[in-house]
Amino acid sequence: MRKIQLTLIQIDNYGPWTVTPEPRREFELQVLQAELFAELERQFGSRGGLVFPTRFDNLLAVTNGISMEEHREIQRLINQKFPVTVSMSVGAAATPYQAQVQATLCLQRVGSSQSAERRSALVGSPVCYPDQDWVQIAHMDINHSTLITDSEPIYDTHFLLQRAHLSLIQMFLRRNALVFYMGGDNIMALSNGLEVSEIAEVLAEVKAEMGLELKAGVGAAPNAEKAARLASEGLHEIRKNRNKSTIIFKSA
Ligand SMILES: Nc1nc2c(ncn2[C@@H]2O[C@H](COP(=O)(O)OP(=O)(O)OP(=O)(O)O)[C@@H](O)[C@H]2O)c(=O)[nH]1
Ligand SMILES: [Mg+2]
Incomplete structure (x- = not known):
């Protein structure tokens, strides 16, 4: 296993x-x-x-x-x-x-x-x-958070990010996955066993609940460093090809 x-x-x-x-x-x-x-x-x-x-x-x-x-x-x-x-x-x-x-x-x-x-x-x-x-990491990031950072009071932005964090904790916990806040608008989920479709469901729920759009690079590999690197590469590709997809999965 x-x-x-x-x-x-x-x-x-x-x-x-x-x-x-x-x-x-x-x-x-x-x-x-x-x-x-x-x-x-x-x-x-x-x-x-x-x-x-x-x-x-x-x-x-x-x-x-x-x-x-x-x-x-x-x-x-x-x-x-x-x-x-x-x-x-x-x-x-x-x-x-x-x-x-x-x-x-x-x-x-x-x-x-x-x-x-x-x-x-x-x-x-x-x-x-x-x-x-085996480690699967979903590195999630809020779209265009700079617009909020540059226009709202910092504490309001902080509150919004923490609400998103807590929503993600609750939704992923139902799926036996663990969520951690990484700073900025970045959140990681340890998500072994979750299909891309299940992660997409969670992102759709956050959008429906809070109006926040997230993208996710998902990496899977034998250790955390490699999984996190693949996840970051996925995020980078999503940014390069705006609007094509909100999740990219990469496996070692
Ligand atoms: N921990 C961590 N923080 C990051 C990372 N990338 C960016 N940040 C932080 O998150 C903030 C938001 O960055 P972005 O996500 O690039 O900005 P954005 O306006 O949301 O742009 P898009 O996500 O491309 O729509 C930055 O100001 C950094 O403080 C990362 O890989 N890890
Ligand atoms: Mg962002």
């Missing part, structure tokens, strides 16, 4: 740490979270993965092709560099929703997110033979 591999990265005992010995300044927590995300993205990204910041104290990464040993290496590096430690849990399944369920259950079994005893856990199971690594 073709499976996506997701890693849950969770800061160990972060809640208590933020108030010990006294509440830390919020700007320092924000710097820590941003730097932790940046380092994780650098480490997993350079190995063909892709990290989504999610809630910053819990991050989700697509890690097909990255072994448990490599996870351990990244974990050691993070734990040396930062004043907090992280635990990691790997899950693999046919759908992204199910993969993060596996990863979450494995981590929850070895201790609480607010346990002083659970530190630097590394648990879960990566994709293994005879299963195959």
